[in-house]
Amino acid sequence: MTGCEPFTPDDIPGFLELAADEGWISGYWEFEFLLRSFPQGCFVWREAGEALGYLTSVKYGKSGWIGNLLVRPEARRRGVGRALMERSVSVLLKHGVETVWLTASEEGAGIYRKLGFAVIDSVNRWTGCAAANLSRSPDLLDLESVRAVDRVGWGDRRESLLEVTCARGRLHTSSGGFICCQEWDDGLQIGPWGCLIQSQAAQLMDQVLVQGEQRVFLDVPGGNFTANELLLQRGFAVKGSALLMYLGHHPLYQPGSIFALASMGSMG
Known part of the structure; x- marks a missing residue:
């Protein structure tokens, strides 16, 4: 077969x-x-x-x-x-x-363009060194408030993804945002991370990370200039980049409120 x-x-x-x-x-x-x-x-x-x-x-x-x-x-x-x-x-x-998303390398984007996908942004892989902040207890998952922030960025409800990723990590919230730190065998992933009040982004990052030598990585929309500046200030560097593409209805996409994706390219 x-x-x-x-x-x-x-x-x-x-x-x-x-x-x-x-x-x-x-x-x-x-x-x-x-x-x-x-x-x-x-x-x-x-x-x-x-x-x-x-x-x-x-x-x-x-x-x-x-x-x-x-x-x-x-x-x-x-x-x-x-x-x-x-x-x-x-x-x-x-x-x-109505809208299909994916990320693609520059080399691999051709197959998607032939199928009708268009580029809407880039996604940068940032890496740095830190450690998980274990001195502060994670917040309980308030899925409705997390969903509301996430929906502003992506234009849709993504409860199932937020629930599974936030439940496996350490979640911290503020009045205008949330951040999750997920443990992997080869380091710490920051994401999902969303913030409507951009001045709170640094505060949220400090709630999940402290100084350390563990590898930390996250995927960040290129269109979020606040996130890019914050990560540079914290000593992070871009180690790779992909194209964010969509097919179908133009999404209600607002990268300024998306500070990190929930997954490393596989689920958004």
Whole structure:
């Protein structure tokens, strides 16, 4: 058999091994969430029983996010990625999605442009050194207030993503924002991080981080100039960049209130 098949839990280890070879930051918990939230949008391309390509997607309200498009090196430039993308977009639109999001490298953006995606912003990978602030207890998850801030930036309700990411990290809130610090094997991720009152952004960052030598990383919209300036002041540096692209209805996107994405490119 050759073609697109459902992504199953048995496929997770194979993807994570391939993703590690590519230097991607991804974890088993992400796929548990994706397969629980939108299993019909997660695919594997198989030939003779072997998984050659992977793609996941998830739906939030009228928005969808495509992530984890990864094809084995020996199967690239054979149309596998395009076939997975076409299938994913078709499923998302069938389920009522009006705007589809993804991030792409400059080199890989061509396949998405051919499918009708347009660039709306860039996303920069910032890294630095610090440590988690364990002296202050995390706040209880108030999903409604977190959702309200997040919705201003992305223009849609993303409760399921916010709940899973904030629950696995240390969440701190203010009157006009929130910040979450998630632990990974190779460092600390800052995100999701949203703030409507930009003067509170530094205060929120100080609630989750203190001086230290642990690796810290976060993905930040290029259009959030306050975030960029704050990170430079704290000694962070840009280590990579991707394009933020969308297909369909022009989103109500306000990058000035998005200080860090909730995931490292896979879920928004």
